[in-house]
Amino acid sequence: MHVYDALVIGAGQAGLSASYHLTRLGIDHVLLDANPGPGGAWQHRWDSLSMDDVHGVADLPQAPAPGRSQDRANVVVPDWFGRYEAERGLPVVRPVRVDRVTSDGDLLVVRAADRSWRTRTLVNATGTWTQPFVPYYPGAETFLGEQLHTVDYPGPAHFDGRRVLVVGGGASAVQFIGELAPRTDVLWVTRREPLWRDHFDEQAGRDAISLVQQRVREGLPPASVVGVTGLALRPQEQEAARLGAYDRRRPMFARIEPDGVRWADGAFERVDVILWATGFRPAVSHLAPLHLRSEHGGIALLPGGTDVQTSTTAALDPRVQLVGYGPSASTIGGNRAGRAAALAVRRYLAGHGDRLSSEASNPRESAAAG
Numbered sequence: 001m002h003v004y005d006a007l008v009i010g011a012g013q014a015g016l017s018a019s020y021h022l023t024r025l026g027i028d029h030v031l032l033d034a035n036p037g038p039g040g041a042w043q044h045r046w047d048s049l050s051m052d053d054v055h056g057v058a059d060l061p062q063a064p065a066p067g068r069s070q071d072r073a074n075v076v077v078p079d080w081f082g083r084y085e086a087e088r089g090l091p092v093v094r095p096v097r098v099d100r101v102t103s104d105g106d107l108l109v110v111r112a113a114d115r116s117w118r119t120r121t122l123v124n125a126t127g128t129w130t131q132p133f134v135p136y137y138p139g140a141e142t143f144l145g146e147q148l149h150t151v152d153y154p155g156p157a158h159f160d161g162r163r164v165l166v167v168g169g170g171a172s173a174v175q176f177i178g179e180l181a182p183r184t185d186v187l188w189v190t191r192r193e194p195l196w197r198d199h200f201d202e203q204a205g206r207d208a209i210s211l212v213q214q215r216v217r218e219g220l221p222p223a224s225v226v227g228v229t230g231l232a233l234r235p236q237e238q239e240a241a242r243l244g245a246y247d248r249r250r251p252m253f254a255r256i257e258p259d260g261v262r263w264a265d266g267a268f269e270r271v272d273v274i275l276w277a278t279g280f281r282p283a284v285s286h287l288a289p290l291h292l293r294s295e296h297g298g299i300a301l302l303p304g305g306t307d308v309q310t311s312t313t314a315a316l317d318p319r320v321q322l323v324g325y326g327p328s329a330s331t332i333g334g335n336r337a338g339r340a341a342a343l344a345v346r347r348y349l350a351g352h353g354d355r356l357s358s359e360a361s362n363p364r365e366s367a368a369a370g
Contacts, residue, residue: 004029006345007110007119009098009286011090012040013058014324015125016081017338019090020061022123025346030117032110033094034130038085039078041129048155048179049073053236055171058335060084098126102289106352108319120352121345123312123321124287125334128280135278139256149276159184159273165261167252168277169194171231174246176277178237181245187269188249189261196231219294219315221281282325292316301326310340318348 006022008015011033019031035043050070051057057065057077063084066076085092096112101122103109110117132149140147148154150172156179164180166173169190180186233241240246253261253269260270284292284299292299292314299322300315314320321341324334 001116001118003107004117004119005349006121006123006342007032007108007117008123008125009110010040010125010127010324011035011038011081011085011092011094012042012125012127012324012334013060014127014334014338015040015123016084016090017061017335018123018125018321018323018341019092019338020088021339021342022345023088023090025342027342027345027349029091029119031090031092032096032098032112032117033092034097036095037078038082038092039074040081041127042077042081043074044129044151045074046153046155047072047074051076053175053234061335061339098286100286100289103317108290121319121321121348123323123338123341123345124284124325125323125338126283126286127324128282131281131283131285132276133279133281134276137253137256142258143256143274144258145272145274147274147276149278150280153275156180156183162272163187163270164273164275165189165269165271166275166277168279169231170277170279172279173277174231174233174237176275177245178234178240181240181243186240186245187271188245189252190249191252194231194246194249219296219298219300221296221298284322284325287320290314290317290320292320299325310336312337312341313344318344321345 005027006029008018008022008029008031011019011031015031015033019029022029037043049072051066051073052068052070054073059065060080063080066080069076084090096115098110098112101108101110104118107118107120108122110119110122129151132151134147134149153176159180160183163185165187166176166180167189169192173188173190177186177188233246250263254264255262256274257268260268261274262268287299294300294316301311301322302313302315302318303311311326312321312323314322321344323337323341
C-alpha cells in the first residue's frame with residue numbers, strides 16, 4: 001500500500017489551504033472529503049443566506065474570495081472552491097467519510113468503511129458542521145411542535161404564522177431573529193446576557209482569539225470566539241431591532257412541555273417551533289483511537305509562534321495537525337493554520353527522515369518493529 005507523507009481530512013477552507021501549501025512544498029499527500037462535491041459546509045447553508053449576509057469569507061491562497069452580493073452563499077462559495085481545486089490540481093478524493101484514524105508504528109492508518117490509507121502525518125480539517133450541539137432540557141421529547149437546529153434551518157418562509165422560540169446567544173441566533181421577526185412572532189432566550197459591542201478592531205479580535213488559544217493550550221474544549229468578541233447588528237437586522245425583538249430576550253426556561261416552555265417561576269410560554277441556534281462541537285470523534293484528548297476534554301495544541309492562529313500541532317502526537325480547530329476556527333484562521341500545518345508537516349518529515357527512509361526500504365522489518 002502506498003504510504004503518503006501527509007493526508008488531509010476535509011476540503012473546506014482550512015483543508016484547501018493546507019493542501020495548497022503541501023502541494024507548494026512538494027509533499028506527497030491526498031485530500032479526503034466526505035461531501036459529494038466541493039464547498040465544505042458552505043454547500044449545506046440555507047438558501048436565504050446571501051453573500052451580503054455572511055460574516056466574511058477569507059481569500060484562499062493566491063485566490064481572492066468572491067465579493068458581496070445577493071447571490072446565494074451555498075452556490076457562490078462551492079463554485080469558487082470547485083474552481084480552486086481544479087485549477088490547482090489538488091488531490092481530492094470524494095466522497096470519503098473517515099470513520100477512524102489509528103496508529104501503526106510510526107504510521108497513521110486512516111479508515112473509511114472498507115477503504116484505508118497509510119500516511120506519515122495527518123492534517124485534520126473536519127470543522128464543526130457535522131456536529132450540531134443541542135442541549136437537553138427536561139421534557140424535550142414531549143414537545144409536539146417542531147424542533148430545528150441551525151443545520152436544519154429552511155429559510156424564513158417556513159415559519160410564517162408560527163410562534164418561534166430562538167435559543168442561543170451567538171451570531172446565528174441574531175441573524176435568525178433578524179430574518180424572522182419582521183414576518184412572524186419570535187421570542188429569544190439565552191443562558192447568559194448577550195454581549196453587544198459598539199467597537200471592534202483588529203487588536204480586539206486578536207485578544208479574543210488569544211483567549212481561545214489559551215484554552216486549547218491547556219487541553220480545554222475550545223470556546224466560542226463570539227463569547228469574547230460580542231455581537232453586533234447588521235443593516236439587515238435593523239427592522240427586527242426596531243420591532244424590539246432583541247429587547248425581549250429572556251433567560252433560559254426550566255423545562256419543555258408539549259405546547260411550549262415553562263420558566264423557573266412557573267410562567268408558561270406557548271410556542272410552535274424551537275429553533276436551536278446553540279452552536280457546534282469539533283468533529284474529531286474519528287481521532288479517538290489516537291487518544292489526543294487531555295483530562296480536561298479538549299485536544300491540547302502546541303504554541304504556534306507569534307500568530308495566535310497557527311497553533312496546529314497536537315501536543316500528544318506531533319504527527320497530527322488540527323486546522324480550523326480552536327483559535328483557527330474561522331475562514332481567515334483556517335487559511336493561516338493551513339499554511340502552518342503544512343510547514344509543521346515538513347518539519348516533522350525532515351526530523352524523522354532517516355527513520356522513515358529506512359522503513360520504506362525494509363517495510364517487513366518496520367512492521368515487525370511496530
